[in-house]
Amino acid sequence: MTTINTYDVAVCGGGFAGISAALAAAREGKRVILFEKQYMLGGLGTAGLVTIYLPLCDGYGHQVSFGIAEELLRLSITYGAEARYPENWIDGKGSRTEKDKRFMVQYNPQLFAILSEQLLIENGVDILYGSYVVDAECEDGKIKRLFVENKSGRLSYTVRSVVDATGDCDIAHFVGAPTETFKQGNVLAAWYYFSDGEGYKLRQVGASDIPDEERTGKEKKPLIDRRFSGLDGKELSEMVCLSHKTTLDNWLRLRESGKDAVISTVATIPQIRMTRKLVGEYELSHTEEHKYFEDSVGMVSNWKKRGPVYEVPFRTLYCKEIKNLIVAGRCTSVNETLWDVMRVIPCCAVTGQAAGIAAAMTDDMTALDVKELQEKLKKNGVVLHENETNLT
Ligand SMILES: Cc1cc2nc3c(=O)[nH]c(=O)nc-3n(C[C@H](O)[C@H](O)[C@H](O)COP(=O)(O)OP(=O)(O)OC[C@H]3O[C@@H](n4cnc5c(N)ncnc54)[C@H](O)[C@@H]3O)c2cc1C
Known part of the structure; x- marks a missing residue:
């Protein structure tokens, strides 16, 4: 060495x-x-x-x-x-x-x-x-x-x-x-960029880990019930695959709604907060x-x-x-x-x-x-x- x-x-x-x-x-x-x-x-x-x-x-x-x-x-x-x-x-x-x-x-x-x-x-x-x-x-x-x-x-x-x-x-x-x-574990996130006729846009898919007291009742719901520690190799890979699948589904919904959008960038590290x-x-x-x-x-x-x-x-x-x-x-x-x-x-x-x-x-x-x-x-x-x- x-x-x-x-x-x-x-x-x-x-x-x-x-x-x-x-x-x-x-x-x-x-x-x-x-x-x-x-x-x-x-x-x-x-x-x-x-x-x-x-x-x-x-x-x-x-x-x-x-x-x-x-x-x-x-x-x-x-x-x-x-x-x-x-x-x-x-x-x-x-x-x-x-x-x-x-x-x-x-x-x-x-x-x-x-x-x-x-x-x-x-x-x-x-x-x-x-x-x-x-x-x-x-x-x-x-x-x-x-x-x-x-x-x-x-x-x-x-x-x-x-x-x-x-x-x-x-x-x-x-x-x-x-x-x-x-202790609470992280929720699933799938932030991605897409481009459409109007430009290049960030799509913030997923909820917060700790609900925001000022916005109680208006918070987004977690995408799935499972929480992630971010400290286990296998679990992180599963999280990233779920995140990719969520991105795909989200983008397909965008297309179905009539938007001429293409996915331009997906994250290359896991979107884990704490x-x-x-x-x-x-x-x-x-x-x-x-x-x-x-x-x-x-x-x-x-x-x-x-x-x-x-x-x-x-x-x-x-x-x-x-x-x-x-x-x-x-x-x-x-x-x-x-x-x-x-x-x-x-x-x-x-x-x-x-x-x-x-x-x-x-x-x-x-x-x-x-x-x-x-x-x-x-x-x-x-x-x-x-x-x-x-x-x-
Ligand atoms: C879904 C989500 C939404 C968020 N929204 C916002 C927001 O809107 N605004 C905001 O300000 N913050 C937001 N955050 C939080 C913020 O992005 C991060 O907490 C912050 O960028 C962390 O910076 P850091 O340098 O501490 O860690 P990181 O950004 O995690 O950087 C750590 C770096 O170390 C590298 N690394 C890790 N381990 C090793 C190792 N053993 N050897 C060598 N390299 C290593 C990694 O590759 C990485 O580049 C969000 C986070 C998530 C997951």
């Missing part, structure tokens, strides 16, 4: 969290490698066809998430948005009836994958596609080696610090860090809206309703058991209700940026100088606390 030994930061997974982490770490002047099992960046946000970049604002005209979260939103619409422009968001001024007037966009997945890849390359990140991180080895409470499989066979990377941006907390799981799985998350030094709860956290690394809003703002404590990104490991994206340490909020794209970018800088700074998260991390985040455009904005 070949051993490679030249990177400061290894980012595992190239979704929005991994892109943000790799970019942030590289901008700190570190040598960064990003392992991605697909052959494109963006994860669920590109290969999964989930192309709605949910709000950076609280719904009342105040921006909440900044830094790379905003940079990637703007990157995603470099050549135009598929729907919604950020320039229009402020017009909502908090009107509850103007549901769509939030600082969000719908973007083209293929373009975002290419643009984010160029951005990482320009910033010196080495991207290794087709590379599945399959295991990790620890010594004295730190990950020493990552095992990666790709076309070259099985490779071993010695690492200083690791960002787990796999979405499924795979790396934490491999090394026996404390994790928890999503699988496994870290049990970190702190578990953030949905009840902690508008709460000041001294170790905040950024803020997020609630895509489900206007108003709530959460400061994200650094302690939700690491555990004391594995000191050089930090998580980002849809597997950070939050309670089950908040998980459905923190898993979305802008939140993944917020935690990704913080994780990337932290991983660049240290190989021991428990000893990291949080003030120094916060200074670096501020220099990179992040606003940490609600009392530093015009929110209060």
